Amino acid sequence: MRNVSDKRDTPARCGVIACKSVVPFESKKRSLEEVLYELTQSVLADGGLRIDDIDGIVVAANDQLDGRAISIMAASGSVGGVNRDILSTPSSGEHAFVLGTLRVASGHFRTQLVLAWSPMEVASTSEALRLAADPYFHRALPMDEWSAHALQASRIEAAVPDSAIAALHVVAKNRRCGRLAFPNQAIGSSDPDSIAASVPFRWPLTREMIALPISGAVAVVLASDDFIAERQIANPAWVRGMGWAAESAYLGDRDLVSLPGLASAVEQAYRKAGIKDPRKSIVLAEVADTTPYQELLAWEHLGLSGRKTWKHDAIAGTFAEKGKIPINLSGGALSVNPIFCAGLHRIAEAVTQVRGQAGDRQVPGANLVVAHAASGPAMQYNTVVVLGRSSGESE
């Protein structure tokens, strides 16, 4: 942490210098604290760091999924929080990234460790998530997040002809990528016909149009430009732009096919990053895809594909592995869905591409990548992060 005399006069440029994920994590032989401790050690090693290099920590977890009233508490020791400045953003894992970035940019911290986790030990994920519904009107319906996502899907189908066909191809695309990215994980079908023909889940979603949640934990380390220069870190993923915003609480107050919050998040991130024509500047993207309809909305709001071209782009493979702008090369949440940390997982996958560490799925020249995360019912929270190989200082 900086002393007052060291405080800088301009916002720090912030880069991601380490990144690790465990999706899913071993929960039968490991306590949550052991998982978090091992992940912390692993991400520090990835950045060539020691815990003493960490100025502050931001974590995120969900009390209902953790079965604890203040889930940050268990992390205090295991992530190195003792006698450190540690905060928690239970609204979403990606919000921990946002706050960590703001803290580095403020000049009050040189580094931030950001972690989000999501155990999978609840008897019923649906019941745990249903507790988030309004207790008077929606909880009794019963309304869980899946039902809200399905209502959004049905609204999109009504508003955009052929979006159902596009959605099936999105699932198939992401599952093909998911098999490469997670060869040891059971990935659902990538055949559009069998996806469409699978049993109903929440209409119009079929069981094969989603991936059931699994456990996961994701960690990144953010650092200021002067820390990066001092340590001569070769391949940071610079945060070139960042935006985040919320939608209204009640689904009845929203048009679920329109996301003004996402539009605001994109505008914030692109303005900061200086992106005027995303189809020309963005090399690849990792976007929210708890349902394929979410990914379609992301295509539109990120300026990559309009509603009228969804079907064409989905069938033509514009955003497929070898397409013009690959989207969700990691397989996305349609392949592996570490529910509460799925958003930070998207950001981490984008970071991995920018740092040139994506292995078999690495895109050469991934010098400007966008990550989009969504949380809450029908994408209530949206976060957009633009990451680049250059800090943008001289551009």
Add this chain to the structure above:
Amino acid sequence: MSERVGIIGIGQSVFKSRRDDASYPDLVREAVAIALADCKLSFDDIEAIVYSLSPDAMVGIGNAERLGVDAVGARGKRFLRINTGGSTGISSVAAAFYHIAAGACDVVLTAGADKVGECGDSQSVLNKIWDPTYERPLPLGTITMLAMSAVRYMYKYPMDEEDMARVVVKNRAHAARNPYAHLRKPTSIDEVMSSRYIAWPIKLFDCCPQSSGGCAMVLASERYIKQHGLDAVWITGVGHSSESYYMGERMGDKVKADHADAFALAHSFKRAFVMAGIKDPAMEVHVAELYAPFSNTEFHAIEAAGLAKLGESPEKVRDGEFSLGGRIPVNPSGGVLCTNAIAVTAMVRVAEAALQVWGRAGEHQVPGAKIAIASGNGGDHQFFGTMVVEA
């Protein structure tokens, strides 16, 4: 950035045991409306919102901040929630501070509310903060947790139950002057001592109430404040620090963080003081709003803040040093002992510190106060946030 961050608007409820007239989002909105009116801004002026909410279970809604999005006017705006347990309120102000210090925003609202008085039994909820295997079945609650701290403090330092009662008497007398406080009836040492034991040595009157109400604050960049000719007080120091999760690691004669004291709170204050350039808080600070939900915890909070040496605060309370009219009034609002709506309790500490240096604290104003400090405690006496607020 070197630019300062100011507090320009404050809103708080008149805290009560119950607010049957207001839903949970209604309570948040109530505080927000007061804060916006206080700085004469509208929702259109707010660029980001930091939502202050501690355990979801306290309001019986998972991720209850989602239902508060509209109450704080966050539709289509930057929004995130903070939870560090009881310190959530001050952590939320800190998060709002970082939004502005990073140059991302000029005007940020932080707000929240709680209905602790209507949650059934807060101790049943708070038992669930502990490790499910080892500590939860004991059963631990926040009262038994801090009763152990009192016992340990009594073992190490000269403090007895009458000293604890004296803190209650002091804070109730302060709260009687604060129209927003929940428990405003003055009390006596005899009345505190004759109240029933909850967990020895903590008695009923040594405990905070379960309060319902909200709090909101508007923060702005120095540039915005000057451009718009606004009145402000300034956040000059911010710090956080944490202790271990397991309380057993704070017990014994060789531990680093003794459960009698507040090791991480002292470190948190140290960070805030370095940032604010305060070298001798006992000489420089004019007033303190310190998070102390049970009477005994005010002693180690005073000491962690550097206002007294370890073990010396009971004597100084006896001498009236920390009463209104004393050398450094501590909790002139009545403090957490008189009002505890957990999600915003630590925000109220910052708000009251700001009102003091602003000269707007009314009947509980400390004359001439220009430097105030505030603190918040969360988890199992684990997370600590601190701030310095100056005129």
